[in-house]
Amino acid sequence: MDDKFTKHIPNIFTITRIIFVLLTYFLLVNGFYIISIILVVLASITDFLDGHFARTLNAESTLGAKLDQFADKLFSFLLSLGLIMAKNYFMIGTLILEVMFTILMIIKSIKLKNWTISTNLGKIKTALLFSTIILAIFHLMINELKITFIIIWSLTTIFQIYANYMIIRKFNENSQSVKKFKKDKENAN
Template identity: 30%
Template sequence: MAGESTGVSTRVWTVPNVLSMLRLLLVPVFLVLIVQGQYVAALVVLVIASFTDLLDGYIARHFNQVTRLGQLLDPAADRLYIFAALIGLAAQGLVQWWIVVVIILRDVMLIVLAIVLANHGYGPLPVHHLGKAATFALFFGIPVIMLGLAFPAVQPVSEPIGWAITLWGAFLYWWAGIIYAIETARVIRIPRVSGPAASDTLDEGG
């Protein structure tokens, strides 16, 4: 495939990046709709965001449009939708604030780890599959909770399922965070050598 030969691009204005930017612009709309209790409309926005997420990933991989900016925007959008949903629901007393704090603190920890790595001359660690699973669980569980709020008839079923998935996702989220912390501690102990060699050493740790 063409993308494999040219690697990651530094381009900004690609179709996937534009889709990611549009998805980010919908985050405040999503938050306002939740705060206003318009759960059906909020779910529609979330469905649109999820579709564009799948679409930009497909386009990036199959049309050689993988970019460094896209690698930053895509996970950022996922996290912002999770944060917006939790904050909006917590503001209405539908979610305990401690859940919001627990999830946000984990990402604060990752920012600190990234700073530590940068100070030692390394880039971000490779994304762990556990982190992907945790994000997926949160991104799936929270909308299931919202589904019950939008359609009360299904709430007796959707609410316990949604909470089970969300709490499991929060647990995996921190589990992955602990793995990143352990890996960061291991990497910064590796003697720093020349650029390419150091990069290879870090990649092996993923």
């Protein structure tokens, strides 16, 4: 396979996920729930595949990491918003948490000039959000899932708060290491 094409395979999956998310949002707010669920599942699969191929094809890149984080945030923002518009008001909490976390990370990233941080907790949080969003869409169609949805949503929200805290903590530790490295480098010159 052509190396120039191979290095773009992960980003193709990520861009496909972004397209799926945009389509899902418009389908969701217009009541096309079954197609929305299918697209969310496909988006989840592309989220796995982009990382898998980036590692196995040795095609990891800064652009790919930033694009992947953007796709994940777009997924949680747009689909939470779409669910709120479809009258699943529990997702307001999910949306608020993600917006607050993202704003904080952007501010910290600008200060450090580092836009990406990836942790296993972040990956688990994203997988839980995918699952919760799928269940939330099912809940729009099947009201009997309300209790199940509330329990899963509550557990996901608790984990989301914990994961965000731990990611911020790790980011702060990395920030201190980078600042120390820069200071040591300046002192050496």
